Amino acid sequence: MKSQNIFSKIPKNLNHEIFEPLIKNNVVTIERIISKGQQTSSWYDQTRNEWVIVLKGEAVLTFEDQTSVQLKEGDFINIPSHKKHRVSWSDPENETIWLAIHY
């Protein structure tokens, strides 16, 4: 049994947001997401719930009703399926590392 570290192996090229599945089966996906200044231009409208935590950095999620939630280190939120949302801001200076569980 061997551990890995969520803060290691950060790709140098962060021109695009990076999605890395860590665990994926038919009921759950656990993924690391790395953002650096990106915003998502269109809404995420997901069939599964998403529990997401910011482990490093800072970002803002915006919902279809135009409310926003700022997420800093350790902040987590549960986004029900079909709750439309997008990343409206992420720190352009440093990478933001998210852990997302789709279930």
Place this chain on the structure above:
Amino acid sequence: MKSQNIFSKIPKNLNHEIFEPLIKNNVVTIERIISKGQQTSSWYDQTRNEWVIVLKGEAVLTFEDQTSVQLKEGDFINIPSHKKHRVSWSDPENETIWLAIHY
């Protein structure tokens, strides 16, 4: 939509390890675990897989074959169902905060 913080609301009394479900449905449980110096004396023999990450602090997991894995901040490991394991050490000076996904 409101966020919470994984590092906040740490109970003062940490005489026992604390398990707090954050999300629980019939396929997945996401829980926060707080340890402070505790060890588990008997083996965990779980029917589900467990993906676990140390978000703060430090601990050691030991497996039935007597191998151990030290986990520090950001270290994660996937423990298959029925892989017997226990927490053989956790930092006695500071709380260790784990995030576990049972799936």
